[in-house]
Amino acid sequence: MKFPAPARNLLIVLIVFLERILTRCMVSDSSNHEPPSSYTATRISSASTSIIGNTKPSDCSNSLASLDLHGSISLPGTAIASKDFGGIYHHKPVAIVHPGSVVDIAKVVSMVAASPNLTLAAMGNGHSINGQAQALNGLVLDMKSMRGIEIFHGSPTEGPYVDACGGELWIDVLKATLRVGLAPRSWTDYLPLSVGGTLSNGGVSGQTFKFGPQISNVLNLHVVTGKGESITCYPEKNQDLFYGALGGLGQFGIITKARIMLQRAPQMVRWIRVVYSDFEEFRTDQELLISLPEERTFDYIEGFVLTNNDDPINGWSSVLLSPSNSSFDFKLIPHTAGPMLYCLEVALHYDHTEDFIALNKRIEGMLAPLRFIRGLHYSFDLSYFDFLNRVHAAEVAARSSGIWDAPHPWLNLFVPKSKISEFDAKVFREILKDGVGGPILVYPVNRNKWDSRMSAIIPEEDTFYLVALLRFSPSYPSGPPFQSILAQNEEILHYCTTAGIDMKLYLPHYKTESDWKRHFGRKWQQFLQRKSTYDPKAILAPGQRIFCRSTDSTASTRLYSSS
Ligand SMILES: Cc1cc2nc3c(=O)[nH]c(=O)nc-3n(C[C@H](O)[C@H](O)[C@H](O)COP(=O)(O)OP(=O)(O)OC[C@H]3O[C@@H](n4cnc5c(N)ncnc54)[C@H](O)[C@@H]3O)c2cc1C
Numbered sequence: 001m002k003f004p005a006p007a008r009n010l011l012i013v014l015i016v017f018l019e020r021i022l023t024r025c026m027v028s029d030s031s032n033h034e035p036p037s038s039y040t041a042t043r044i045s046s047a048s049t050s051i052i053g054n055t056k057p058s059d060c061s062n063s064l065a066s067l068d069l070h071g072s073i074s075l076p077g078t079a080i081a082s083k084d085f086g087g088i089y090h091h092k093p094v095a096i097v098h099p100g101s102v103v104d105i106a107k108v109v110s111m112v113a114a115s116p117n118l119t120l121a122a123m124g125n126g127h128s129i130n131g132q133a134q135a136l137n138g139l140v141l142d143m144k145s146m147r148g149i150e151i152f153h154g155s156p157t158e159g160p161y162v163d164a165c166g167g168e169l170w171i172d173v174l175k176a177t178l179r180v181g182l183a184p185r186s187w188t189d190y191l192p193l194s195v196g197g198t199l200s201n202g203g204v205s206g207q208t209f210k211f212g213p214q215i216s217n218v219l220n221l222h223v224v225t226g227k228g229e230s231i232t233c234y235p236e237k238n239q240d241l242f243y244g245a246l247g248g249l250g251q252f253g254i255i256t257k258a259r260i261m262l263q264r265a266p267q268m269v270r271w272i273r274v275v276y277s278d279f280e281e282f283r284t285d286q287e288l289l290i291s292l293p294e295e296r297t298f299d300y301i302e303g304f305v306l307t308n309n310d311d312p313i314n315g316w317s318s319v320l321l322s323p324s325n326s327s328f329d330f331k332l333i334p335h336t337a338g339p340m341l342y343c344l345e346v347a348l349h350y351d352h353t354e355d356f357i358a359l360n361k362r363i364e365g366m367l368a369p370l371r372f373i374r375g376l377h378y379s380f381d382l383s384y385f386d387f388l389n390r391v392h393a394a395e396v397a398a399r400s401s402g403i404w405d406a407p408h409p410w411l412n413l414f415v416p417k418s419k420i421s422e423f424d425a426k427v428f429r430e431i432l433k434d435g436v437g438g439p440i441l442v443y444p445v446n447r448n449k450w451d452s453r454m455s456a457i458i459p460e461e462d463t464f465y466l467v468a469l470l471r472f473s474p475s476y477p478s479g480p481p482f483q484s485i486l487a488q489n490e491e492i493l494h495y496c497t498t499a500g501i502d503m504k505l506y507l508p509h510y511k512t513e514s515d516w517k518r519h520f521g522r523k524w525q526q527f528l529q530r531k532s533t534y535d536p537k538a539i540l541a542p543g544q545r546i547f548c549r550s551t552d553s554t555a556s557t558r559l560y561s562s563s
Contacts, residue, residue, distance in 0.1 A: 170188065213445075306343060415467050416464050
């Protein structure tokens with residue numbers, strides 16, 4: 001219903017007043033707890049406007065209410081924005097804004113910047129591990145309300161592309177583009193992640209060796225900076241913001257739209273796993289495959305580590321691809337094998353029209369020089385969509401067992417090639433010899449597919465490995481104590497430091513200024529410069545814990561100096 005302006009203002013004041021009375025009775029702690037479930041969350045479509053009610057929100061309620069947004073504002077019920085996939089941090093915002101347009105976002109950013117101490121976090125699909133999309137006592141922008149996908153076939157020289165809003169999920173981008181026989185080139189393993197969220201980090205998977213991370217496949221970005229300016233940026237124009245926002249941890253602006261390269265989508269995929277007992281053979285084969293010319297290698301190359309036993313989660317059965325791959329013949333494993341085995345995972349695209357004999361011959365030719373254990377070779381044919389969406393089945397199973405909602409202290413690292421064997425000996429074969437209750441990914445990527453002007457931080461070497469400890473243990477006491485898992489992560493990081501392994505955290509999470517400085521290395525000054533240019537009051541993405549909100553309207557950033 002639309003109200004005339006005076007009546008609307010009166011309504012706003014009334015709502016705000018009622019909300020305050022209600023929430024004063026109900027809210028105890030603004031940082032952690034959801035109000036009792038009997039209390040219905042207020043989410044008022046702001047054709048008529050908005051809301052507030054909490055201990056802190058009263059400070060900004062009038063400002064929010066006066067914004068006259070196309071979208072809406074939720075409050076209370078903000079505890080939902082204090083949860084993420086990691087389940088480790090629970091920082092509750094004072095309000096969640098569901099923007100209805102870029103103008104809404106610019107208005108909210110300007111309002112937050114004009115306030116004395118508010119911060120603002122864009123939340124994609126809340127799949128961060130360490131509270132990166134949270135804003136304690138600040139505002140959260142629910143980017144899922146910013147949807148829209150438009151596909152362009154492009155000219156013969158520029159090729160096809162898609163314009164996707166920042167809150168779109170990659171699964172929906174895939175579905176939309178497949179309808180016209182196209183698809184993005186570079187993926188994440190799991191698809192219900194937001195475009196703005198992965199572009200703020202990197203976006204890596206088995207195609208990264210070939211096309212680079214998702215951030216290397218962007219043609220332009222629409223960004224609302226921390227000053228409330230709405231800017232379209234390209235590699236040629238406003239390039240500092242373009243490269244800054246890519247892998248920029250949400251520090252310089254809100255990505256409202258991205259133009260992403262597309263390619264013709266294949267119809268089918270041959271998905272293959274082969275097993276190694278020797279790490280050196282495994283990794284040199286991986287390195288060989290990522291170095292070959294396109295036509296002589298696979299379209300997807302990953303790998304993972306498994307325990308050399310019958311553990312149902314971490315062991316032999318984790319290699320099997322389908323019910324038709326019903327057994328793992330452990331008798332084929334050489335007696336010299338250690339506590340861990342290594343599985344190379346590759347995939348090749350093809351179409352229904354493909355000559356199967358030729359396809360099989362081509363694959364045999366590509367596998368022939370590899371040194372995996374003969375007989376431990378599994379393959380499965382499936383549609384391109386089902387291949388890209390392959391983690392969905394694991395998600396369904398984990399949700400039904402409750403493990404999806406347990407805490408996930410994941411650790412993601414980029415380890416330089418020159419140190420990966422040392423890393424294997426100490427970390428995989430010693431510290432993690434019992435597995436992590438989920439996949440341990442390890443696969444190499446080529447540095448030349450990453451543009452060094454982007455904010456993303458990677459090791460200096462030409463080839464480096466993604467190592468991902470994707471822990472899926474049930475909550476204690478069914479699983480190990482949470483503190484012991486965190487301690488194991490710390491042990492790995494400590495080992496890297498003492499062994500002089502110049503690894504970089506992917507999806508970084510640090511607590512001190514010196515850690516962040518070390519992480520960014522020679523790009524630290526550029527990062528600071530970009531922050532003071534695009535978000536001088538440090539209002540954006542406070543959950544990354546890199547900068548402190550500046551209270552002085554003229555000051556640039558002030559850093560956290562301790563945890
Ligand atoms: C099950 C699972 C599987 C995963 N698999 C992969 C994988 O294969 N490869 C990979 O690279 N990563 C993977 N990830 C990590 C994923 O890329 C990150 O979690 C990332 O943060 C995206 O999640 P999100 O869209 O929910 O973003 P959020 O967690 O909501 O946000 C992440 C950060 O980006 C900021 N942000 C969000 N949207 C915007 C925006 N529009 N503009 C500016 N800043 C924004 C947030 O403020 C926050 O700081 C996986 C995560 C999970 C939980």
